[in-house]
Amino acid sequence: MESLIFYIGVVGNVISVLMFLSPVGTFWTIIKHRSTEDFESLPYVCTLLNSSLWTYYGIIKPGAYLVATVNGFGIVVEIIYVSLFLIYAPVKMRNKTAILAGILDVGFLAAAILASRLALHGEVRIDAIGFICAGLNIIMYGSPLAAMKTVVTTKSVKYMPFFLSFFFFLNGGIWTFYAILTRDYFLGVPNGAGFLLGIAQLVLYAIYMNAKPSINVSNRLEGGCEQESLISSLNYSN
Secondary structure (H helix, E strand, O other), rough: HHHHHEEEEEEEHHHHHHHHEEEEEEEEHHHHOOOOOOOOOOHHHHHHHHHHHHHHHHHOOOOOOOOOOOOHHHHHHHHHHHHHHHOOOOOHHHHHHHHHHHHHHHHHHHHHHHHHHOOHHHHHHOOOOHHHHHHHHHHHHHHHHHHHHHHHHHHOOOOOOOOHHHHHHHHHHHHHHHHHHOOOOOHHHHHHHHHHHHHHHHHHHOOOOOOOOOOHHHHHOOOHHHHHHHHHHOOOOO
């Protein structure tokens, strides 16, 4: 059983790394254009907080080192993404990003860690951090739901690429299986929800992949909705 858990965790790590790296093309475009254009920084700020908390959870929970390693990688990647916003975003977005990162990625993270270290001990500490991680993941699932709404509204899968949806499905499924094997409900609940959302996205893709887009709605969203497919790729828990 221990060997199975290890191999499933390794597979989960590989899939999660691919998902962390999925926005690389977009950020390369940002670097070339020297502008973040209309993209929002909030998903990346939240994913940085999410990865940081899951890394801490993996460190304090015995045997959860695979959770810590992949999210540790996620911290590095998300710091790069947020830094690029601080460099290339317009002044207003740059200031917003700095404030959000300060509040969430520094203030909230430090408060959560200090409170758990000073006031909580043993299993209670692990459960408290696990609850926060699971809750944050569930809140972040509003983004893929928004992308799915866009698909239904425009009758087009342009803003929900197949491979992002497919890896969202795989990531949720493999980590749900890992959570079942390790009896980790904090890991299982958000990833189970992600697995179901992944299935729903693939079903929508099958329905609308050959559908004729709604021209009026599609034209209206052409300039601003591209970010929704990226946001959906950022919502995963490990």
